Amino acid sequence: MQVRKFEARTMKDALEMVKHELGPDAVILAAKDNSKRFGISGGTSVEVTAAVSEGTLRKKQFAEQKLNQRDREVFSRSPVRSQRDFIDRVVNKHVSEQPRQVTQMRYADILEDEQRQLQQRELQDRQVRPEPSGHYGQMGRKIPRVNIEEVEELQRQAAWNAVQAKAQSRPAQLAEVSKAAPQIENSSEDAEQMALQAKNKAQSEELSALKQEIAGLKELISEFKKMPQSFVALHPGANEGIPYDLSAVYEDLRNTGINRQNTLNIMNAVQENLPKEQWKKPSLVKAWVAKYLMERIQVVNDPYQGKYHVFVGPESQGKTTSLIKMASHLVLKEKKRVAIVSLDTKKAGAKEQLKTFAQILNVPFAVVRRRDHWATLDQKLAGVDVILIDAPGLALKTTSELDTLKQLLPPVEYGRRIHYTQSVLSRDDQAFEAARRYQSLGFHDVIITNLDESVQHGLIYNFQSEFGVPLHSFGVGSRIPEDFEPASKERVIDLLFRLTQVRKEKLG
Incomplete structure (x- = not known):
């Protein structure tokens, strides 16, 4: 995530700077008006702090690379919605042109996930959900209500069938049942344990990812606090160390053709000799610069001297x-x-x-x-x-x-x-x-x-x-x-x- 500060004369200009540098999806973190007033009209300056994720900024930069210089200027002046739609179209087109993958998961992982889901469904089916009337069995299915006489008749029929069965087969069947019972019980316990382990693993991974995200945010905030709070981005002369209050005069001198080194010498003289509270008044600064230049410009006193x-x-x-x-x-x-x-x-x-x-x-x-x-x-x-x-x-x-x-x-x-x-x-x-x-x-x-x-x-x-x-x-x-x-x-x-x-x- 990138966090930047922007300062301009009006909120509209500041938001235009945010949109131009960070894109239409930038988030405004803070905005404030400077308490001191400047200029003949007494206008205030607005300071805006904005942030945008690295991925979103890369999408904007990727989309701008597809444009020539003229189209970039048109793009920078477009509304936020138009910029966002254009970025989405460029990114989606780029993604659609990439070879599609059948799946992002290994086959072994898919099988393990399917088995885990089956085991979880079995555990849910085996859970007992008793109700106050007690008409639920061990598998959670509701037992239909019957008459007592019908139950007694069924019991007598079952007893008669048991007597008719062969004596030698009864011990073997009982042995198989008794042998299978512990296996079923152990299988159930293993499934419950596996499901619990999977759940704990997922929670652990999610917690670890969350901790990493928090650590990254703490590091970002720490780096942001180290930045000088008087730092102002993107105003003319900022890279040369020119304060924002003198940026308008700096830009005027550069626009009139005075080269970089001479302009810096003039602005350094302004900072050394002009009181700081007067920097916010461009007319006073220009008047001082005019006097400074008058003292250094040389002209020939008698242009016709000599033969x-x-x-x-x-x-x-x-x-x-x-x-x-x-x-x-x-x-x-x-x-x-x-x-x-x-x-x-x-x-x-x-x-x-x-x-x-x-x-x-x-x-x-x-x-x-x-x-x-x-x-x-x-x-x-x-x-x-x-x-x-x-x-x-x-x-x-x-x-x-x-x-x-x-x-x-x-x-x-x-x-x-x-x-x-x-x-x-x-x-x-x-x-x-x-x-x-x-x-x-x-x-x-x-x-x-x-x-x-x-x-x-x-x-x-x-x-x-x-x-x-x-x-x-x-x-x-x-x-x-x-x-x-x-x-x-x-x-x-x-x-x-x-x-x-x-x-x-x-x-x-």
């Missing part, structure tokens, strides 16, 4: 688009004199695309193929405020690619700023692996792109925590230059907690 700005990163991360957006922003809104330079001479159409945009913005455009070109270019572009440089999108999986890129970059003494571009659509492991290959270039900050295409923005915090570089700017759409946005801490908090989205939903 040379190099945009690096793998392909399909929005590197060229970010350069074009920043150039448009500087020209149209900041009124800066800008020049665009391409280092990518291998990708088809790369320099042509940048040249087209340079013509649209009416700014100088150049292509650098060797490092010594920078001295000449620096002289020709002396009157320019900002030079934006588009580096080739390389995977940097070989040393030669890294050396080639280093040779193309402007000299360090020019005060260059290297911006690494990263799409928020990438997985953490892919983003971290690519960024580590570019670390040897010494990029100063990161530009996060494709914010409008994702519902999870936890990579922003994960990337900064991993590499310790500040945020430069965001790419939030395809419009130029409207969708270029300098990074801010408030914007990151808004993305992580979906504050603008929630506000729009409330107004709508």
